[in-house]
Amino acid sequence: MHAIEVKNLHKAFGDLKAVHGVSFEVAQGEIFSLLGPNGAGKTTTISMLSCLLRPDEGEALVMGHSIKDDQMGVKAALGVVPQEIALYNDLSARENLTFWGKMYGLRGAALKKRVEEVLEIIGLTDRARDRVGKYSGGMKRRVNIGVALLHKPKVIYMDEPTVGIDPQSRRNILDSVVALKNQGMTVLYTTHYMEEAQELSDHIAIMDTGKIIAYGTHDELVKIVGQMDRITLTVSTDGGYVAEAWKAVGGVKQVKAEDGTIIVLADDSNQVLPSLFETASAQGARITSVDIQEPNLEAVFLHLTGKALRD
Amino acid sequence: MKILDLALKDLTRSFRSVFAVAFMFGIPLLVTGMFYLMFGGMKGDDTGFNLPQTKVVIANLDEGGTGFETAMSQFPADENIDSMGDMIVSVLQDESLSNLMHVTVVDSPEAARVAVDAQEAGVAVIIPADFSAQFSSLEGQAVIEVYQDPTLTLGPAIVRSVLNGFMDGLSGAKIAVNIAIEQTGSGDPAFIGQIVEAYLAATSSLRDPAALLEVRTPVSAQAEEIPLALRILGPIMGGMMIFYAFYTATATAETLLAEDEMGTLPRLFTTPTPQATILGGKLLAVLLTVTIQVVVLLALGALIFGIRWGSLPSVLLFAAGTILVASAFGVFVNSFMKNTKQGGIVFGGVLTFSGMIGMLPIFAFSNPSATLETISLIVPQGWAVHGLFQSMQGAAAGDLALSALVMLAWAVVFFGIGVWRFQKRYA
Numbered sequence: 001m002h003a004i005e006v007k008n009l010h011k012a013f014g015d016l017k018a019v020h021g022v023s024f025e026v027a028q029g030e031i032f033s034l035l036g037p038n039g040a041g042k043t044t045t046i047s048m049l050s051c052l053l054r055p056d057e058g059e060a061l062v063m064g065h066s067i068k069d070d071q072m073g074v075k076a077a078l079g080v081v082p083q084e085i086a087l088y089n090d091l092s093a094r095e096n097l098t099f100w101g102k103m104y105g106l107r108g109a110a111l112k113k114r115v116e117e118v119l120e121i122i123g124l125t126d127r128a129r130d131r132v133g134k135y136s137g138g139m140k141r142r143v144n145i146g147v148a149l150l151h152k153p154k155v156i157y158m159d160e161p162t163v164g165i166d167p168q169s170r171r172n173i174l175d176s177v178v179a180l181k182n183q184g185m186t187v188l189y190t191t192h193y194m195e196e197a198q199e200l201s202d203h204i205a206i207m208d209t210g211k212i213i214a215y216g217t218h219d220e221l222v223k224i225v226g227q228m229d230r231i232t233l234t235v236s237t238d239g240g241y242v243a244e245a246w247k248a249v250g251g252v253k254q255v256k257a258e259d260g261t262i263i264v265l266a267d268d269s270n271q272v273l274p275s276l277f278e279t280a281s282a283q284g285a286r287i288t289s290v291d292i293q294e295p296n297l298e299a300v301f302l303h304l305t306g307k308a309l310r311d
Numbered sequence: 312m313k314i315l316d317l318a319l320k321d322l323t324r325s326f327r328s329v330f331a332v333a334f335m336f337g338i339p340l341l342v343t344g345m346f347y348l349m350f351g352g353m354k355g356d357d358t359g360f361n362l363p364q365t366k367v368v369i370a371n372l373d374e375g376g377t378g379f380e381t382a383m384s385q386f387p388a389d390e391n392i393d394s395m396g397d398m399i400v401s402v403l404q405d406e407s408l409s410n411l412m413h414v415t416v417v418d419s420p421e422a423a424r425v426a427v428d429a430q431e432a433g434v435a436v437i438i439p440a441d442f443s444a445q446f447s448s449l450e451g452q453a454v455i456e457v458y459q460d461p462t463l464t465l466g467p468a469i470v471r472s473v474l475n476g477f478m479d480g481l482s483g484a485k486i487a488v489n490i491a492i493e494q495t496g497s498g499d500p501a502f503i504g505q506i507v508e509a510y511l512a513a514t515s516s517l518r519d520p521a522a523l524l525e526v527r528t529p530v531s532a533q534a535e536e537i538p539l540a541l542r543i544l545g546p547i548m549g550g551m552m553i554f555y556a557f558y559t560a561t562a563t564a565e566t567l568l569a570e571d572e573m574g575t576l577p578r579l580f581t582t583p584t585p586q587a588t589i590l591g592g593k594l595l596a597v598l599l600t601v602t603i604q605v606v607v608l609l610a611l612g613a614l615i616f617g618i619r620w621g622s623l624p625s626v627l628l629f630a631a632g633t634i635l636v637a638s639a640f641g642v643f644v645n646s647f648m649k650n651t652k653q654g655g656i657v658f659g660g661v662l663t664f665s666g667m668i669g670m671l672p673i674f675a676f677s678n679p680s681a682t683l684e685t686i687s688l689i690v691p692q693g694w695a696v697h698g699l700f701q702s703m704q705g706a707a708a709g710d711l712a713l714s715a716l717v718m719l720a721w722a723v724v725f726f727g728i729g730v731w732r733f734q735k736r737y738a
Contacts, residue, residue, distance in 0.1 A: 050581045075583040082581075086574035088320070090327050102316045103582040147578075 001064055003028040003155050003186035004049065010057035011044050018044040020210040022058075026188060026203070028154075031181050033197040034190040035297060036207035037307075042190040043083060045207075046159050049188070050080045063154050076105075079148030079156040083163065085140045086147075089133030093124050093143050096132055097150060104151035114150055121176075122146040138169025145176065155186045162196065174200065194297040206301055213304050222295045225303045228253055229269035230293040233262050233276070236286040245283050249275045269294075313584050317592025318599055321566060325600050335559050335604045339551035340611060346547050347616055365412045365466025366432040367403060370423040371396040373442040395446050395453065395481065396438035402477050403436070403470075411469055424458050433466045434459045436474065446485055453481070484510040545618045549699040550673035552608040553692055554666045556601050556633055560641030561662055563597045567733065568651050580737070590733055594726075598638045605630050621702030628711045629698035632718030636691045639722040642729035646736075669693040672700065691721045 004026040011019040019041045026032040034042045047053040049060055051071040059066065065073030087096050097115045106114055119125045122142040127135070132143060141161060148156055158177065162170045177200055180187055191197055197204050198218055206214040206221070214221055235242050243257040246264060251272040254265040266272045269292045280287050293299050301307075325331050373396025392398055404414045415432070417423050423435035435458035445451030455474060459467035484506070491506050567590075570576035579589050609630060612618040620626045644657055669692020671683040687693030698714035 052577055052580055072583050072585075075581060078581065080578065080581040082574055082578055084574045086578040088324060088575060090324050091320070095323075099316065099320050100582070103313065103579060103584050105583060 001028070002026060002061075003030075004032070004060065004062055004188060006045075006049070006058070006060045008058040009045065009048055009055050009060060011048060011053060011055055017210050019048070019055075022207075022210070022212055024205050024212060024215060026155075026186060028186050029181065029184055030202035031177065031187040031189055031200050033201040033204045034188070034207055035192070035194065035197040035204050035301075036190075037192050040192075040207040041210040042192075042207055043159055044210075046080075046157050046188070046190060049074075050078060050157055051075060076151070077154045079151065079153035081145050081148045081156065081158040081161050083159040083161075085137075085144045087132050087140060087143055090131060092129050092131050093119065093135075093146075094128040096143060097146060100147040101150045106151060114152075118146045118149050121149065123172075136166075136169075138165045138172070141165055141169060141173060142176075145173065149180075153185070155188065156180060157188045157190075159190050160192070161189075162191070162193065194301070198297055204297065206297070206304070208301070208305050214300060218297070221297060221300050225295055225299050226253075226265070227295050228265040228267060229295070230299050230302070231264040231266060231269050231273070231276070232291040232293070233264065233287055234260060234289045235262065235280055236288055237284065239285075242280050242283050242285050245279045246276055249279055251275075313588050314592040314595055317579075317589060318595040321563065321593065321596030322599055322603075324566070325563060325596075331559070331562065334555055334562070335600075336607060336611075339548060339555050339608055340615070342551050343544055343548040343612065343616060346544055350543065364410065365434060365463070365470060366426075367412045367414045367434045367436060367470055368423045368426045368432040369400050369403065369414060369416050369436045369438065370418065370420045371400050371416060371438045372420070372440040373397065373438045374440050375443045395443040399436070399438055399455065399474070399477060403473065408473065412466070420456070427458055427460055430460060432460075433463045434470045436470065446481065447488070453478075453485070544616050545612075545620070545703050546673045546700070548608070548612045548616065548618055549620070549703065550670050550696060552605060552612070553633055553637075553695045553699065554670060556605055556637040556695075557640055557666060557692060558658070558662055559604050560597050560601045560637040560639075561644050561657065562641070562654075563600045564593070564638075564641035564645040564729075565648070565651060565654055566596075567593050568645060568648060568654075572651060576737075586734070586737060590730065590737070594638075594642060594730070597641055598634065601634050601638050601641075605634055619703065620699075621705060622707065624708035625702040625706055625711050628708050628715045629695070629702045632698055632711075632715040632722075633695040635722040636695060636718040636725070639725035639729065640691055642733070643725035644729075646729040646732035665690040666692050669696055672696055691718065691725075694718050694721065 002025045004024075006022060006024050009019050009022045010017070022041070022045055024032070034045060036042055044053065048055045049062060049067060051067055051074055055067070059068060061067070062074045063077040065071075065077060067074050088099070091099065094115060097118055098111065101111045101115055116125070119128050122145065124139060124142060124146075127139070132140060135143070145158070145161060148158075161177075162173050165173075174196065177187055177189065187200075189197070189200060201218065203215070203217055204221060205212045214224060239257045239260065239262050243255045243262045246252055246262070247255045249272055251268060252264055252266050254263075256263045264272070264276065273290070277287055293302075325335075371394075373394040375394035375396075392401060400414070400416060402408075403412065412434075415426075417426065420435075420437045423432075423437055426432040427435045435456075437456040437458065439445075439454065439456070441451075442453050442455070445453040455478070457467070457471055457474065459470075487510050488506050491502070495502070567576065570579070570593075576589075580586065609620055609626065613620060621629070644661060648654065648657060669687050669690045671687040671693070672680075673696060675683050684693075684697070687696060694714055694717050698711055698718065701711050701714060
């Protein structure tokens with residue numbers, strides 16, 4: 001049984017189709033990332049999978065429980081780490097965890113024990129009595145994650161958990177995600193940071209405008225752009241002549257001129273760059289900027305959508 | 312169980328907020344305390360309010376007259392009553408009037424008038440040298456001059472009232488003397504003295520100065536013997552309690568919207584907790600918070616200010632009605648708000664406006680008006696105030712039934728609409 005099975009989910013808000021025919025499967029014990037820019041439909045998808053939104057169409061099963069017909073079963077199997085910090089600032093970390101533990105059905109000694117364990121996991125035992133409102137952003141993020149771990153869920157959703165925090169806290173969170181996987185949890189992770197998806201994920205689904213535009217492992221996705229380096233250049237004169245001249249350079253596989261820039265796909269950028277400079281000079285043009293991208297998810301997204309992931 | 316967990320979480324948060332606690336308890340107590348201090352607290356005389364003591368100076372020039380030796384025997388020997396003027400001084404200096412006036416005797420009319428002019432005294436009473444002689448003369452007219460500070464009204468009026476009472480008595484005696492002299496043709500001083508003695512014996516007021524001035528208090532106050540200050544503090548504190556109970560309920564219910572904005576409400580919806588339980592817990596928190604507020608304020612009002620809220624069953628009925636209708640009102644109002652940013656309009660507009668209408672009978676407590684009370688009943692706060700007044704006036708629980716039923720009806724309607732709208736919103 002898959003931890004999560006999503007079949008043709010649709011959700012619209014008025015005329016806006018936020019999620020449009022999304023389907024994917026997440027195996028138990030893996031980290032699955034939904035990668036896409038803001039507004040791609042990641043949070044709407046997560047919201048439907050956590051029973052916060054009812055899909056207009058389609059179905060999803062979480063640990064075998066239908067998000068339509070067995071919401072309590074889905075919620076009991078799930079831990080959700082929302083994008084925004086959802087805690088009570090006027091309660092301490094321990095009070096927050098205790099309250100949320102009760103909401104997940106924990107009671108008595110078991111609750112107390114689990115709260116202390118989670119405090120240990122998130123590294124806040126020493127500050128457990130302080131009110132969350134006094135915590136740094138990174139500490140709040142850790143408590144935010146801790147809440148989702150209280151009932152030892154089979155599946156955990158993490159919706160952009162590293163947004164707006166310092167590098168050290170970000171590192172801690174990424175490490176904790178890997179640790180959760182090692183404990184056997186299934187993690188559905190959404191992010192618009194290509195590096196995070198690349199580092200963490202067993203499988204990645206790239207989303208844009210409410211649809212999954214690519215799906216697979218990192219290596220599988222990178223193959224979409226053919227393992228070629230992508231060189232983006234601007235020149236001082238009309239790029240058309242220069243682009244035509246570059247097509248004849250050895251090692252260059254493809255040249256495309258658009259919006260004042262010229263994109264060159266090549267097997268090895270280091271090898272072709274000197275020739276590109278020489279050819280441009282021979283055409284009376286001067287190269288004013290160069291950007292080299294080795295094959296990665298950013299390049300995949302750019303290749304598939306024609307825009308950068310962070311646009 | 313989760314309902315209680317949710318409610319207790321909200322209670323903890325509410326009572327950790329200095330702002331919330333200040334509005335729940337601080338302001339009602341502070342305002343009542345200010346009125347308490349304005350009226351000089353509750354210590355001392357517990358049977359009524361005190362009029363300010365009037366300073367009276369008397370210039371008694373009366374040289375006495377014939378025929379009063381026997382009459383003077385009506386007064387204690389140690390008072391040295393030798394003339395009618397001495398009688399007036401004795402009356403005004405009587406201990407029974409000491410809380411109303413402080414009497415000083417001066418030697419001359421000028422000294423008396425100067426004391427008034429210098430505002431060292433409020434009233435000067437000048438008894439002329441021939442006062443007793445005029446009284447005993449068949450044709451004579453005994454006149455006392457009262458010289459007063461024109462800026463004062465109450466004190467001089469009291470002095471004049473005492474003097475008028477006394478002079479009425481003397482006039483009666485003089486009439487009796489004159490009739491006796493005319494009918495008998497006897498001017499024998501001993502005979503005159505006997506007549507005066509008999510008249511004085513019959514008119515106790517001349518020997519009981521307190522009887523010359525009757526200070527009356529309103530019938531209702533006399534019946535319950537409640538000090539005026541308490542009659543003011545009770546409605547004020549009760550009104551504050553009702554006003555801020557509605558405020559607290561609305562503010563506590565607003566946490567539903569605040570939690571939605573904070574993300575904790577959506578997160579609650581991701582836990583295996585039914586939506587009805589979550590909403591129920593939030594609403595229970597409103598009810599518990601207002602209950603604590605009302606109970607604490609009633610208790611503190613009684614303990615600190617000595618306010619008598621009424622019999623226990625009546626107070627319980629009034630308090631239960633107030634708690635229910637305030638809580639339901641808070642839920643109802645919030646169900647129409649899109650977000651907490653609209654809270655300013657609600658708190659500043661809806662709550663203040665409806666609260667002011669409901670408090671009309673309290674603003675006019677010194678001059679009760681049936682019209683104002685009727686107007687106040689168009690808002691739920693007005694019914695709470697109505698119940699408060701009934702309870703404070705000693706109405707039995709049965710007499711509060713109508714108020715309680717109306718508050719319950721308001722509560723059911725408000726609660727029903729509010730819950731329906733919230734369920735629809737979060738469905």
